[in-house]
Amino acid sequence: MTRRLPRSLVAFTALCFLLLHLPVLVLAVFSLNRSRFSVQWTGFTLEWYRRLLERQDILAALRVSLTVGAVSTLVSTVLGTMIALALARHRFRGRTLLEGLLYLPIVTPEIVVGISLLLLFATLHMALGISTIVVAHVAFSVSFVTVVVRARLEGMDRTLEEAALTLGADEVATFRRVTLPLLWPGILAGALLAFTMSIDDFVITFFVSGPGSTTLPVLIYSMARRTIEPTINAVSTVLVVVTTVLIFFFDRLTRGRGPREGTL
Amino acid sequence: MTGTGPQSSDLVVQLSRASKRFGTVTAVDAVSLDIRRGEFFSLLGPSGCGKTTTLRLVAGLEEPDDGDVRLLGKVVNRRRPYERPVAMVFQNYALFPHLDVRRNVAFGLEQRRVPADRIRERVRRALGLVRLDPDTYARRMPSQLSGGQRQRVALARALVIEPAILLLDEPLGAIDLKLRKEMQLELKALNRQLGITFVYVTHDQEEALTMSDRIAVMNQGRVAQVGTPAEIYENPRTAFVADFIGECNFFDGTVAERDGAMATVARDDGLRFRIPAVNGVAPGRAVRIAVRPEWHDVWRPDEVPPAENAIPGVVRDVVYLGETVHVLVRLPEGADARVALRNEGQLTKPVPWRAGDQVAVGWLPEDCQVLEEE
């Protein structure tokens, strides 16, 4: 496709990209603004970022977000990988049904997921806390991990495992020496995705978190309701930067693999 | 094969009425095969005939639904591939993309916990066997190799573990012609040199004829015929085998009479020809014979020697093929007969036939193969 694109189309697209990113960019820029209240630029400062380190509520929320993120990522990656292995490698009845069911968490509105879990925990008289958040995050991440790992699995050459079997490696050794190393980028990508979704989630977390288990997004929400202060900008910018870095690595891991990695 | 047949201790692979089904499809249908120590044995047939599945039954990548698979005398039906004395070379090479050449080749040795210095030595030797310089190639990744090089690495990886049986699944399929012919000879040489039994799957009949000690021709899950290349080519037992290997003309008829060692066959159009009276040839029986193009001659209708069978026809085309010249003759029933004449130099001693000539296609009675029913 070497023909030039119409200039108007390129301009339109550029405008769209600009508008898509402008709000967050403005937010980030003003997190460096010395002025506390107005949107006049009064000077460059890192004051608001320094304040983050002093705010106990922000640090606590960070701790909660990271804990929830780590635990839920671990669990959902393991579960999602197992499901992906089953779907990609085995034929069984009810398979299409299962695939359909796996897509439901992706399609269901977050608010419904959130309140449904709230009701479940209320019925079971479970206190809302870190564990309930972890449970919720795993529930919605598993499907995404499955999709990512499965894509990698299906691009993988099955004869590689057969070759390993004929060379004397039993099922465990084959998995350890052949399947896992080749699958690893996909698993890592799935884990990155799960972690990103976990630290960024608001709606579901809002319903299943308790007083002592505020995550960063939930904290930002309550801060934003009270006042507008640059500290919010700072903490939001941190979250965005972290997410961007994670997605960058996710992109690297899922890019360019496939036919070239096979043996032909 | 009884009596003067091989001792059972010489048989490294024995399939006894082995079957494999996938759902409603029977891929391998009660196949029985005996493969001898050190021989180069080919499984030959068209796509879907079951040859690859048969190979996988030997490898242990599939388990038989019925029948037995014996390796080195022991029944191995339920044994996993890593418990069998086999190694396999795959059609797509199946080199581990995350390991370099050295570690690919060393894979099986590492599994067997061979000490590191012995591994180094054996890997070098194996790469030398397949004519890849270890110093140049050992550190390369599979993605940096050409198709032919990958195939050699796959071969080295299988040979280095010194298996009793080497299984090869159409290993030369993706390699271009000239390199393929070279590698055919190399594989044959390795078979002789190492004394390992090779079981080779291919759909290329020329390849099978070139390399094999014996060939099993398969069709629709069954073995049509087992024999040496000469036996398969010169004495095909069924129409399928005759047609699959090389080229063939077929003639049908009913046995009219039999006198001693010969019999006379009558065609529907009244023409008669003589055939050797092999088993089962009795008056009244329908019979089909196969005649290879090179067993035919082309005569002017009035110059046919008395000893030869002949069928009249009209030359449709004369095709120049370098080594041979093929004459295509349209026969009365509408079919073509293909006659292969040796090319003695079209510029000095040309073939005298042109399209449109009235000719007779002839052959000696003993130069035909009486076919069995499938």
Place this chain on the structure above:
Amino acid sequence: MSGTRRLLAGLNRRPRLAAAALLGPGTLWLLLFFFVPIAVVFAYSFMTRGVYGGVTGGFTLEHYRRFLDPLYLGVLRRTVALAVSCTVLCLVVGYPVAYTIARAGRWKHLLLFLIVVPLWTSFLVRTYALIFLLRDTGFVNAVLLALGVVREPLVLLYTPGAVLAGLVYGYLPLMVLPIYVSLEKLDPTLLEAAEVLGARPLARFWRITLPLSAPGVVAGAMLVFIPALGAFLTPDLLGGAKQMMVGTLVQNQFGGARNWPFGSAVSFILMAVVLVAVLAYLRLRDRAPMEAVA
């Protein structure tokens, strides 16, 4: 053969058992923490509201009946209208963007990255960024005032326009990606063949590119429409009390209004609408498979 080896070899022979072992934990988790809760919601929607919030038992259809009040039907209508408008706008804006990315050559990867990042960035942060931009003392108004374009700050927040803008801003990447994927798969030789047959650029687009990218368009529409139906953050933060959508209605029942059964009923109605949309999409997708034959 060691115990684990034997176990695994046996599992290898019984694929269904192996599949069950692999699927078990994950499916169980999903069942317990996704499907069962939905069933709980369904159950709650029939219960009577307790005096101090929560529920007492009993079976009643009053909550579903209550939804038929024009007030709530109006909310549903507005929600569907907003979701449809959002989808249409996303399509109109997103298609050209996807088209440009597909033809971008070297820049393709960077552009894709720039589309994907907003997708995964916290929706809350992005919505808050919009507030920061659009509020009376926000960035947009500051610029407009400074440039003298207006004399008073424009009321941008808490309008239907703000909600629509927020929805489009939020879901645009979800429209762009599937369209990009289907445009990417388009075989350029098809267009070359059309050109040789005399079709000019507009005709080529209309008769080949557009129809063949239809699966991507439909997928994108679904990916935008469904979350838009259930949108909660956007109308809540950008729309205020006047721009209520079904999502905020549900949230109110679990927040201030403390009417869990009614909230459950509304959730279920929302899910029903989503399900209808998904089924319509699946039927549409299966009826017209527009795969280009390469």
